[in-house]
Amino acid sequence: MSVTYSSYLKVDELLQCQKPLSEGPEHDELLFIIIHQSYELWFKQVLHELDFLVRLFNAGDRNRALHTLKRVDTIYRTLIQQVDILETLTPLEFMSFRDRLSTASGFQSFQFRELEFLYGAKDARKLENYEPGSDHYQRLQKRLQAPTLWDAFLNFLAHEGHKVPESELNRDFSQVAEPSPAVQKILIDVYRNDPLVSEICEALVDIDTSLQQWRYRHVKMVERTIGSKMGTGGSAGVGYLQGTLFRPVFPDLWAIRSEF
Numbered sequence: 177m178s179v180t181y182s183s184y185l186k187v188d189e190l191l192q193c194q195k196p197l198s199e200g201p202e203h204d205e206l207l208f209i210i211i212h213q214s215y216e217l218w219f220k221q222v223l224h225e226l227d228f229l230v231r232l233f234n235a236g237d238r239n240r241a242l243h244t245l246k247r248v249d250t251i252y253r254t255l256i257q258q259v260d261i262l263e264t265l266t267p268l269e270f271m272s273f274r275d276r277l278s279t280a281s282g283f284q285s286f287q288f289r290e291l292e293f294l295y296g297a298k299d300a301r302k303l304e305n306y307e308p309g310s311d312h313y314q315r316l317q318k319r320l321q322a323p324t325l326w327d328a329f330l331n332f333l334a335h336e337g338h339k340v341p342e343s344e345l346n347r348d349f350s351q352v353a354e355p356s357p358a359v360q361k362i363l364i365d366v367y368r369n370d371p372l373v374s375e376i377c378e379a380l381v382d383i384d385t386s387l388q389q390w391r392y393r394h395v396k397m398v399e400r401t402i403g404s405k406m407g408t409g410g411s412a413g414v415g416y417l418q419g420t421l422f423r424p425v426f427p428d429l430w431a432i433r434s435e436f
């Protein structure tokens with residue numbers, strides 16, 4: 177049989193994946209499921225792009241690296257806008273099915289945690305939310321040990337002839353990289369003398385800004401939907417989420433901005 181739109185995209189299988197748990201079911205549960213599933217699909221795509229980007233940095237491919245960064249940020253801008261849709265869900269509408277979520281929460285999104293690790297926000301405690309030995313646990317464990325996007329970028333800078341300290345290139349990848357005055361000096365030089373690599377730096381700042389914007393939009397959306405209630409994942413809810421705001425993933429790129 178020839179390939180059709182539905183067979184290629186597995187549309188029938190895809191449309192079988194939305195299973196509301198509420199009685200009726202409640203009208204608004206479908207929106208809640210579909211929006212989360214769309215996020216997970218985009219997270220899959222972003223992981224795919226960032227893994228490619230790490231390879232591009234390691235291969236010293238400036239142009240494709242920049243192109244890929246721009247694509248990733250365009251995806252994030254779309255993800256930020258999607259919060260608008262969830263904001264049409266009133267507290268009453270959400271309450272019509274919230275109990276059915278039990279302890280399920282975005283907090284448990286393993287792809288979101290993989291992305292955090294890849295960006296450099298390493299935290300071994302995050303693994304505690306997954307069954308040891310499970311596929312999700314193993315994926316996260318691998319990401320925890322692997323070099324981050326920033327490590328790949330530093331490799332790229334070294335490849336470009338910059339004197340990145342050995343201690344930065346061969347660090348313990350399972351830990352968060354501390355801001356580095358030596359790297360900041362290199363970045364200032366890049367901004368002054370290398371237009372294309374400085375554009376790559378700006379594209380990294382775009383992504384960092386988008387990540388922070390998503391968190392801000394998410395927490396405001398949560399506040400208007402559940403107010404000061406606890407999260408289904410067991411956290412304090414809005415209070416916990418506020419603690420995750422304004423934390424850049426590429427701090428060295430922010431530290432240098434007052435140096436020009």
Ligand code: HEM
Pocket residue numbers: 211212215216262265270280281282283284285288394397398401402406407408409410411412413414416417420
């Ligand atoms: C009505 C909609 C939503 C509500 C009320 C909500 C609420 C919350 C709350 C209260 C938390 C804190 C953890 C907890 O105790 O559960 C949380 C975390 C989280 N949510 Fe949402 N959320 C919503 C939609 C979404 C969507 C659409 C996504 C997209 C994937 C998402 C992704 C996340 C992630 C990744 C975290 C973990 C953040 C972190 O630990 O840094 N949420 N959410």
